Amino acid sequence: MTDYVLESRCCGEKFEDRDWALDCPNKDGAALIFAQYAKKQLEVKDYLPGLYKFSDWLPICRILEGSGAPVTYKSEGLAQKLGLSRLYITFNGYWPEKGALMMTGAFKECEAYTVCARTNNHYDDKIMVVASAGNTARAFARVCSENNIPLLLCIPEDCNDAMWAARSLNPCVKVVATASGSDYFDAIRLSNIICEMGNFYPEGGAKNVARRDGMGTTVLSAVTTIGRIPDYYFQAVGSGTGAIAAWEANKRFIADGRYGKNLMRLMVSQNVPFTPIYDAWKAGSRALLSVDDEVARQQAGEICAKVLSNRKPPYSVKGGLFDALTETKGDVWVATNEEAREAMELFRTLEGADIEPAAGVATASLIKAIKEGKVNKEAVIMLNITGGGIQRFKREHNLVYKKPDYVFPIDAEPGFIKEKVAELFG
Template identity: 60%
Template sequence: MKNFNATKYKLRNVATNRLFDDEGWTLDDCQCEAPALIRAVYETKRLDPKGEEHGIYRFADWLPVNRTLEGSCAPVTYKSRALAERLGLKHLYITFNGYYPEIGARMKTCSFKETEAYSVCGRLNGSHKGKVLVVASAGNTARAFAKVCSDNGIPLLLSVPEDNIDALWFDAPLADCVKLICPQKGADYFDAIHLSNLALACEKFFAEGGAKNVARRDGMATTVLSAVTHIGRIPDYYFQAVGSGTGAIAAWEANLRLIEDGRFGSHKMKLMVSQNAPFTPMYDAWKVRSRDMLPYADDQARADAEAIDAKVLSNRKPPYGIRGGLFDALTDTDGDVLVATNEEARQAKELFAELEGVDIYSAPAVALATLIRSVEAGRIAPEKTVMLNITGGGEKRFKSGKDLHYLRPSVVFPIDPDPAEVMKKVEALFA
């Protein structure tokens, strides 16, 4: 898009409140010894969304971006009728991230991870020219970054567990600037992160940063911006399934900015986040109000990650206890961590397709399952305003009649690879 002026903002350390400039790709406060997230503080305090033709950049006032990229689509919020009636909720709003043209949703990777990719890649300002962006993913994030980087000629190295690479489907072949490496079958998302960290020992590569990247969080926060600008107020409850919890942290941060805006209410929506049993490390820690994650043996964690339908929810090292992380978000909003089984999520998925007319992924089905249970338990009064973040859907609709292309790994490494071998092989991929 033409004539875009970079968004003006500074960065603030959540723990110390220190305000400082972004040096281009700042992920941490170098003057703070204790781990803490940093947060973007925007010059514009009053949100003024642009037209829908701007895609996700309609919310550029609150995105830390230096440029815009073509092809993005913002989340779409609508008021539910059929599902709301079934649940007995008068004000249930669905924020849909995926492919559902009937409501204006056209995310071609069918996941809200597109909001991250377009924001993160929009943050790039040329200071990393000649270097390769590195992203570790359980699947959907990789698909989103692969598409955005391929479409815009941005060199990208992905690290995804070999068991999850069927998630890397596309409606067109990818450009050669995108490469994939994998830890072998039996590995999980944490193993993919470890492999990506070994690659980052090479000077040629730089880390996307995950939850530490303000662009990732504020890109995900557009789900809440979509909902609030549509509803006209901050919701009372926010439901989302979480793997890392980054999306829920982003929702909390957006809520705080909206309170500062002043037009949408002064309350904090309760964050109701969910995990897919038996993989429940954040649920287990929260239930005993522990800021620290509880012990979780590697072999058991891998087995539990393999057992769940929603593989994208299997992060063993989430930004839970870090200052400004999910523990703080839940505490500040009087939120909760919930859990749903595979069977409950499958039933919720069928119910959503029946009542709302589109397929959804297992992760948002987990969120819906916990919403259903919360309503049945009387935890949510019928008149409360509820936002359900459907983080991915419409894949069946998007794939229908298309010839698909899959990204295959350039190298598959052992679960515990030799660091020198990783460095040698990944450098050769971009020689």
């Protein structure tokens, strides 16, 4: 078991992780808690499988079967095209030649394998609930299925094509959906109602330290491969949790003392026209700007990177994305569907792997930043490819798709939802 304590961003209270804590016990306002690890210098344990080689900085009590890990390499093709001398790509997905073996094709596996290995007194008698727009659901489905962990996934029905696997899921994993035309926020509402039932508990999203520190392994991979903290960090964001995780990992490396003292400038990006984080940041606002629910659903339906469609990201909360961007002197970029697809094709041609639309958004934003002279071409740049190799994986495997066990109307009443969910697990 990793030695760590939890700490509140708001009051500084330190406390043990005894019961799946998602908030400070003092209930001291809207603030994220984070993990303080006993080991200040990271030892990469290559003898442990997959992600768990970074266990010194993961809040875990066990090792699960089947994990992959982020792989960082120095770019040649894309770097040359952009005139960059030190562009490093951290690849999350399926690319066996590079040693990338995430069988669901996205860095959401980093979250799932850490969350499901966290100390949890609910293992034996309750069911974990996860809301997702696609990739997270697929990752948790795989981890829980292969390790016999009870799970209920809540997804928008329009994202059901993301629910594939190389083998049929264990019956311990069930899926419910909000009807066509809904979005990720509707799936979150559904999950919140279900978690009011006594035998279910929330995974926690950005509040879960295991989710953030699992995502932060992308930075652990990059820094230990490069030998120093990068100057810039590029990633597309829906919730921004991955960027918050990168910021937190960055500060652990500063405390480590062997990799530099700089904060990476977080360069995050969104997919036009769904841009709540971009809009708030450019308005200089800590609070997200108000958008009509139907308008937001329509915008989310238009973007090619569906996984970026989070209407309620942890942006304003203390220790959230606004603080991370402010402290790192970061910025928020946008890319259209066309720009994202062009970047996806460019990456495939120059680097040799297919990437997902969200990674295309990040790559397009890097291209823009270089063209506009916003990034020093001699700087050490980390490009977080959050999903890739999925098209190849699909070609090489016979996939099984999981249909929802029940589809709820968008405006379903709480009582009806609880009744139907109880029947699923009856």
